[in-house]
Amino acid sequence: MGKFTKPRVEYVSDQAYIQKIMSVNLRKDLHGDEEICPWCHGTGIVITNNPYGLSGDPDKRAGIFPYKHQSLIFCQHCYNGIIHRCELCGEFMPKGRLKHDCEQQRVLDCKATDEKERKLLESAQEFPPEALNDFVMCYYDGYPYNNGYVNDWDSFFDWWDSDCEGKFKRPEYVWGTDRIEMSIDAYDIVEEATEELYDGAYDSISNSSIEELQVFLDDWCKHCGVGDTFVESHKSKVRIPWELYKQESNSLMSTPNPCTHTPLNRFEVEATGLPYYFRREEVPSGLITKTQAKLIKKPISESTQPAAYFLSRMNKGYIPLYSCPGEKLKDCNDIRWERMCGRSERE
Ligand SMILES: [Zn+2]
Ligand SMILES: [Zn+2]
Numbered sequence: 001m002g003k004f005t006k007p008r009v010e011y012v013s014d015q016a017y018i019q020k021i022m023s024v025n026l027r028k029d030l031h032g033d034e035e036i037c038p039w040c041h042g043t044g045i046v047i048t049n050n051p052y053g054l055s056g057d058p059d060k061r062a063g064i065f066p067y068k069h070q071s072l073i074f075c076q077h078c079y080n081g082i083i084h085r086c087e088l089c090g091e092f093m094p095k096g097r098l099k100h101d102c103e104q105q106r107v108l109d110c111k112a113t114d115e116k117e118r119k120l121l122e123s124a125q126e127f128p129p130e131a132l133n134d135f136v137m138c139y140y141d142g143y144p145y146n147n148g149y150v151n152d153w154d155s156f157f158d159w160w161d162s163d164c165e166g167k168f169k170r171p172e173y174v175w176g177t178d179r180i181e182m183s184i185d186a187y188d189i190v191e192e193a194t195e196e197l198y199d200g201a202y203d204s205i206s207n208s209s210i211e212e213l214q215v216f217l218d219d220w221c222k223h224c225g226v227g228d229t230f231v232e233s234h235k236s237k238v239r240i241p242w243e244l245y246k247q248e249s250n251s252l253m254s255t256p257n258p259c260t261h262t263p264l265n266r267f268e269v270e271a272t273g274l275p276y277y278f279r280r281e282e283v284p285s286g287l288i289t290k291t292q293a294k295l296i297k298k299p300i301s302e303s304t305q306p307a308a309y310f311l312s313r314m315n316k317g318y319i320p321l322y323s324c325p326g327e328k329l330k331d332c333n334d335i336r337w338e339r340m341c342g343r344s345e346r347e
Contacts, residue, residue, distance in 0.1 A: 004056045007067055028082065035092075037083040040075035048073045120234045121173060129153065129241035131176070133292055137230035138174040138238050149230060150174055151312065152291040157245050176236030180229040182221045186214035225266075227278060227311055263317025269309045276309040276318055283310055287321040298324070 028034075028042060036042035051065035059066065077083060077095055084093045086100035088108070093100045132138055137149040143159060150156045156174075190210055194201040269276045277283045287308055293300045306320030 004054075004058060006057075007054070026081065030082070033084045033087050034082050035085050037075060037078035037081050038092075039077040040081055042081035044075055044078065044081040045072045046075045047071075121237055124173075124176070124234055124237040126173075127176065127236055127238045129239055129244075131238050132174075135176050135230070135236075135238065136179065136228070137177045139177055139230075139232035140171065140174040142168075143174075148232070149177070152289075153241060153244065154291055156240070160245070170242060171240060173237035173239055175232050175234060176238055177230040178233045178235075180231060182224070182226045182228075184217045184221060186210045186217055189213070189217075223278070225278065263312060263319050264309065265317055269318040272306075272309070274306060274308050276311070277321075278311050283308070283321065286324050288324050289319060289321060293322065293324070 022043070026042060028036060030036075037044075040046045047070060050069040050071060052067050052069065053060060053065040054067070057066075075081065077092075079095065083095075084098060085091070086093055086102060086105070088104035089100065089102045091100065091102065099105060127135075132151070132153065137151050139148050140150055140156070141148055142164075143150055143156065144163075145155070145159065160170075187210055190205055190213070191202060194205070264272070266276075287310075289310070290300050300322045304322055307323045308321040309318035310321050311317075312319045
C-alpha cells in the first residue's frame with residue numbers, strides 16, 4: 001500500500017448560483033395548522049455533513065469520521081419548508097403526520113371509537129344470553145383468548161373476574177357472528193382443470209356433470225374435518241347474563257371442570273366408541289354441553305358420563321355432550337336449537 005494521502009480541501013461557494021436559487025422570497029400559502037419549519041427556516045433544505053473516515057489514516061481513531069462531503073439535502077423535519085403544529089398540545093408533528101401521537105389526541109380517538117361502537121351497538125339486533133349457543137361464537141374486543149371469540153359465558157366470566165372486575169365498567173353485550181362454512185366451487189375447479197386443454201374442452205362438460213361434482217364437493221366439505229368459521233358481525237348483539245356472574249363465577253372457580261377444559265383429540269374420541277360430530281347441525285336433539293345445561297338451570301353432575309362428543313373450535317378439540325337432564329326434554333331442545341341459523345332440528 002502506498003503512502004497515505006490526506007484529502008485535499010475545496011470550498012464550494014458559487015455565489016452566483018446560490019444567489020440565483022436562494023436569493024428569492026419564497027412564498028408560502030399557509031393553511032390550517034401549517035407553519036414555517038424552524039429547522040430549515042422554510043427553505044425545505046438543510047446542510048448535511050456526510051462525514052467519513054479513511055483506512056490507513058495515521059490520525060484514525062475508532063468511531064471518529066473527521067472528513068466531510070457537505071451538501072444540501074431536503075429537510076428531514078418537513079416537506080417543502082412547511083411543518084404542522086398539533087392544535088391540541090402545541091407541539092410540532094413529525095414529518096408526514098397529520099395527526100399527533102399525544103395524550104390529548106389519544107383521548108379524542110378513544111372517545112370517537114366509543115361513540116362509533118355505541119352507535120353500532122344501538123342499531124344491532126339484540127339477542128338474549130342463550131343465543132350464544134346459536135351463534136356458537138360471539139365476539140368481544142377485549143377478550144384475550146381465541147382472538148376475542150367467546151363461546152361460553154363461564155370462560156368469559158372467568159376472565160372478567162380475574163382481569164377486569166372492579167377496574168372496568170361491565171359491558172352489556174358481546175357481538176354476534178356470521179358463520180362461514182367451507183365450500184369449494186365445482187365450476188372453478190373444472191375451469192382451471194380445462195384451461196390448458198384443447199379449445200372448447202370446458203364446454204364439452206355439461207352443467208349437470210358439474211352439478212354432480214358440486215354435490216360431491218358439498219358433501220365432502222361437510223365431512224372433511226374443517227369446522228365452520230365465525231366472523232364478528234355488527235348486525236347482532238348478545239346480552240351478557242351478568243345475573244349469572246356472581247353465582248356462576250364463585251362456584252366455577254372453586255370447582256374447575258375437567259371435562260370442559262381438557263378436550264379430546266380425534267383419536268381419543270374415536271377410542272371412546274361414542275358418536276362425535278363436526279357441526280352443531282349434526283348434533284341430534286337432546287344432547288347439550290355443560291354450559292348449555294347451566295344456562296337452562298339443569299346442571300350436569302360431575303359423575304354424569306358423556307353421551308357423545310362435539311368438535312369445539314374454541315377448545316381446539318372435542319368436548320363432551322350429555323343427554324339433556326330433567327324430564328322436560330322438549331323445553332331444552334327448544335332453547336338450544338330453535339334459532340339455529342333459521343333451521344329447526346326438531347322432528
Ligand atoms: Zn424543514
Ligand atoms: Zn399533540
